[in-house]
Amino acid sequence: MALKQLKKLFFDRPLKDSVILNHHYRIEECLGMGGYGLVYLCTDVHTQTPYVLKQLRPTKAKKEKERVRFQQEMKLLKSIHHPQIPAFIEDFIIDGQAYYVMQLIEGENIEELLFFQKQPFTELMALQLLSQLLGxxxxxxxxxxxxxxxxxxNIIINDGRLCLIDFGLAKQLTPEETEEIKVRKQDDFFDLGETLLFLLYSQYKGKKKKNGTWLEELTxxxxITLLLKKLLGIDExxxxxxxxxxxxxxxxQSVT
Structure with a gap:
């Protein structure tokens, strides 16, 4: 395990700032390093437009199944055209390394707002944001x-407008894959419920009980209770x- 981690550190080092890729994109900074890819903020040197660039980790790029997975991710993103999802710009390969560029979504993610800025959301605000996310x-x-x-x-808010990012684990299925559709659908629904719960807890001022649940702690x-129970799989x-x-x-309607 230690050797595997050392290989990752050596071979998966982020690109240096100011490196220009494809005669087009100047690396500004590394935004994150996931288990699958490296994500950068970059600038189009011709238009000065900021973008997000994703690179398949070099250690992953050595495996055929990982290269195929990265290609599938790009194909999926190319098929999506929604104003609240980053637009796919282009992809390219340099020295055997795969990259793609997508729209930069400005704003702050909900994790930052909730846990670092301690921003409270009213019930109505939380439900309205969930409505956008559900859309x-x-x-x-x-x-x-x-x-x-x-x-x-992975949920960014900019002046009240919500966007969903990071499709690294996303998958497009065929209508015939009924069992996997059921599982993945419920996973997304559960995530909607959990997100709503985080937003609703932002106004909670009470002391958390050791074994207390949201049903006991939130009024x-x-x-809203019915909605949450069904999203989280507590009810049907x-x-x-x-x-x-x-x-x-x-x-x-119940809070307006």
Whole structure:
């Protein structure tokens, strides 16, 4: 295990700042290093437009299945055209290394807002943000695309507008893959419920009980409680986004 980590550190070092790729993109900084890829902020040297650039980790690029997976990720992103999802710009290969460029989404992610800035969200604000997020999930699920990683770091807010990023774990299925569709659909629904719960807890002022649950700690309307129970699989699970939309609209009405 130690040798494996050392290899990663040696071979997967981020590109240096100011390096220019494809005669086009100047690396500004490394934004993150996941287990699968390296993500950079870059600038188009001709237009001065900022973008996000993703590189398949060099150690991963040595494996055929990882290269195929990276190609599938790019193919999926190319097929998505939604104003609240980063647009795919282009891809290229340099010295055997695969890269792709996508739109930079400005703003702050929900994790930063909740846990570092301690920003409170009212019930109405939380439900309205969930409504935007559900709109994105509706778009994806209608195309049999499942994000599989809807978490607070991957949700960006800019002046009240919500965007979903990081499709590294996303997968597009065929209508015939019914069992995997069921599993991935419920995973996305659970993530919606968990995100809503994080937002609702932002106003919680009480002392957390050792074995307390959100049902005991949060004072919510019946409509919000029902929505959360079904998203989290406590009650009978939702089978389609349309049913979530109906209950979400009722929940919004219950706090307005």
């Amino acid at each position: 994105i999930v509706e778009y994806l699920h209608d195309r049999f695309i499942f994000h599989s990683d809807i978490r607070t770091p 919510l309307t019946n409509e 699970e939702y089978q389609h986004t349309a049913f979530i939309r109906e209950d979400l609209n009722r929940a919004i």
